[in-house]
Amino acid sequence: MLRIFCGPVCGNSRRNFCSAAGWKKAARWACLLFAAAVWLGGGKQVLAQGDWEITPQSEEALERGLAWLARNQGPEGNWDSNDLGLVSTGALAFLAAGHLPGRGPYGDTVKRALEYVIRNAQSSGLLNISEPRRGMYNHGLSTFVLGQAYGMVQDPRLGELLEKALVVVQETQCGDGGWDYIAKRQPQGHDLSLVVMQALALRSAVDSGFEVSPRVVQAAIRCVREHYTPRNCPRDADEEEQKRHPGQFTYSKGGGNATVAMAAAGIVCLQEFGQYDDWRIEKNLEVIRNAILDATRNDRPRRERRAPFDPYTLYYVSQALYQVGGEPWRECYPLLRDGVVASQVRDPGNPARDGMWTAQGHVGGKPGDLYMTAVCCFVLAIPNRYLPILQEGKIESLQRQFGSSTGYNQSGHP
16 A cells, blocks of 8 residues: 655654754655655545545545535635635645645645635734634644645745744643633633644644644643543542543533534544543544434435534544544444535536535534535545645654653554
């Protein structure tokens, strides 16, 4: 099976482990290899493990979805949204399917979206032009996507912006290891949804060769674990006692809002920070598995013409399953994939709707349709493993980057 590695070939921070010249040379070769593979493959699946990951129906749905995104983008590249996180998610859908900026049939689409984000970055590196309370949501999402793009193409502007964006993430970390909605350091972070945004941003940057302070990561790991809430057991019970009870990650540290999205978000945080053996992962996988079985039972997505989950939940559930890999991925991904395919709008006579997924959750209108469609395309494209964060070979880099307390188990990856 072909594996393409788009991060630094030496497997560590470009400052701490490699000379700058050596890192740049290695990165150039890695990215050229990736670009050649995508170009020769014509954007087609080259890395899927088998027919159980990708079907003709899922490939067709992905192509229809990407076509809808391209048709509805608009000249500014932002799909009528000033949320840089949503615009970045639109770019992510194409990157995940192997379409690089400026190359191939959707090259201009990806380029316009990334250019919109770059053009609207603040001088501080903050990636938000919406109201301040959306600051770290948009910043985390956009930093993650820019990190993936930088790992796939050599664009110095992306590198320069990522440097500044990472400073923002690290300098706005709150005293408890979390983050607030507003891009400002506070004594306490707000909730787990903000931690997972920044976790993906940090991991994306590490995979592309940037340095992240181990102290930032270790503080974030502690914060994530504080959002785990056992059931039928005191929250301050010792870990051995908590292991004997069910439980899951929750929105707040006090145990409020125990959603499927937060169960997935906690898993993603631990996985992206290299905590592959944390016992809390298994507890939350059970929550996710039960939710997927319920959401796809009796062909519900097709009957209701709704994706199995809202885009936020779907985004993290799919990543949690993939990062854990093994049997959870093999059992649950086909259910999730087929539910996404079944809920797509099919209306060939109406180009404004054909190929989209209808908005669900808190974001409505055209930006909501963008969000839903982009996430569904991302989910269908995951098995291609084009994105650096979906590729193997970076576990030792995580251990060196985040410190000796970062456990890892290579068998945990699919």
